Amino acid sequence: MSERDGSYVDGLREAVLQEMERDPSVVCFGLDVDDPKAIQGTTRGLVEKFGQGRVFGTPLAEDAMTGVAIGMALAGLRPVHVHIRMDFLLLAMNQLVNIAAKSSYMYGGSVSVPIVVRSMIGKSWGQGAQHSQGLYSYFMHVPGLKVAAPTNPHDAKGCMIAAIRDDNPVMMVEHRLLYPHRGPLPEAPYEVRPGRARVLAQGGDVTLVGISHALAECLRAQRHLADVGVAAEVIDPIWLAPLDVDGIAASVAKTGRLVVVDNGWTTCGASAEIASAVLEKLQGQRDVRVRRLGFANTTCPPTPGLEALFYPSARTIAAAARDLVEGRATGWLPAERADAVEIEFRGPF
Amino acid sequence: MSEAARIYRQLYRIRRVEEEVARVYPTDVIKSPVHLSIGQESVSVGLCEALRPEDAAFGTYRSHALYLAKGGNLRAMIAELYGKATGCAKGKGGSMHLVDVAAGMFGASAVVGTTIPHAVGYAYAVKLRREPRVVLCVFGDGATDEGVFYESLNFAALKRLPVLFACENNRYAIHTHQRLRQHLPEICARAAALGIPSERIEDADPFAIAARARAAADAMRGGDAGPFFLECMTYRWKEHVGPGEDYALGYRERSEAEPWIHGDQVAKVAAQLPPDERARIEEAVEAEIADAFAFAEKSPFPDDAELWTDVFREAP
Ligand SMILES: Cc1ncc(C[n+]2csc(CCOP(=O)(O)OP(=O)(O)O)c2C)c(N)n1
């Protein structure tokens, strides 16, 4: 494997670039993909390289442009449709859920809709009620949609390439705070295919599953836990649909304790799905204690103090995991450590 | 107060409030996005000059000007930007979601186009109850890309609703010019095609906007005249979001802004007033602004428990 390093942004950008070079049917569009900020750099250079036919900014028309993407796909193109916030996907729900997800089935396998829908979840600097939502569980709910939520540069690239090559609609769930994260980023194209979770840290006391940006907090929580002698196994599901239940269950079979940390609300959320799928699998085989963490069950407030309370953090995750391990409320909350805080961004956006 | 004095007070007040927001922004006392309307004030001011206090207004995330012109509370606005408990949404909305129901300023949304149908629905209720009120619906040129714009206008025309639609056409949606998003430049012509009388005002003159808006509002008030559509050309001087300028990004030239900066409505109206009257207005506004920022500074942040309130309206 190559030793090259890169950012999450680089991974996303390179994936689309390489796929567009390889396959002339790949097109990329969305509001602002061709503007000077180029979706935080993730679409930088594409229009210069491939021209305005294959790369273009759109009017503000999420519903119609999703339908347009479906039409393109029916004609043999492979569109990548980009949204700067996941919240705006709510305007595209009808086309995504009623058409894209169902076309293959309701037309008896006679058509496919290979579209990729990219969207970014916002966090910090007062993103507030309508720029902070992680709504991927809506899509996990619907048969016919695949959902990827990569958490590092390597997987951002690999999932994006797999998504573009997939013959089905794929939702790419990205997170604004992951964009500057750096890590190994092999240059040659590769796929990170659906249905394979990854163990990022091994431990026998408790399994931590973190979704999207919550995974970054879980990795920090794992260090806090190590400080007090609790060995956490940290798992990145990478793809939420299809979900690698076996992979997660194998870890929980060992630890007997599962904490799922979501980047969304827990009610009817991804954490509910993961926890119940694992419990179903292990029932009669292993006694399991479960804890779900996610957004506070409120709307996201922009004021900094309340915003901090709204999200699970490395410290609150560690505290919950330790309580689960000890089977009681210990009252422990680890102290801040300088090497375990997220670098949030300074506004305006 | 003369109309010129009233309009000047509003223009000057909004301009200075936003200049203060821009000035303090780099100190991080406002930790949330701000979409300034510096350069565009005269549109909201002209429109609201035609309204009565009991009329309703719906705007966008770029609504500092509309909120203030409609009579929204200044202290509560600045406190909201500071994330304080005394803010108009207790710090739980932020700059993009200004609200002052008592002043008839309904909550703004960060999702483009979403409040256009709210204005229409509000007007439906007003008409159903035969109230002599009108509803002002303000949105940008970008919002007219969205399907909900056409659907809402069609319904308002169909039901002859008392809505004054006002498009603040600053030519841009973030960094994308209208010509890259729409085949036809005249937004008012599209309103006309849906059966709504419409007019375009080219220079953002607040007196012209007020006169046109007043004629339309008075005609539709309490009756069956139905909606009116005003397209107000204007120009955003600052970056889309944030306190700075953005000419260096390359999507627009400073020369495009120059005629607007040269024809600044704040300066133009100022020149119409006798110097002592102007000085009195400015002095009073400066004191009010200083008070509002001091109020925001010394107000407390919300208690932790406030995270959990307001999810639902609790039974009394
Ligand atoms: C439905 C939706 N799509 C995209 C966005 C991202 N966005 C925020 S502001 C904006 C531009 C809107 O332009 P316009 O309506 O002209 O208002 P202006 O900012 O010029 O006042 C866009 C595209 C959004 N907030 N909501």
Ligand SMILES: [Mg+2]
């Ligand atoms: Mg605009």
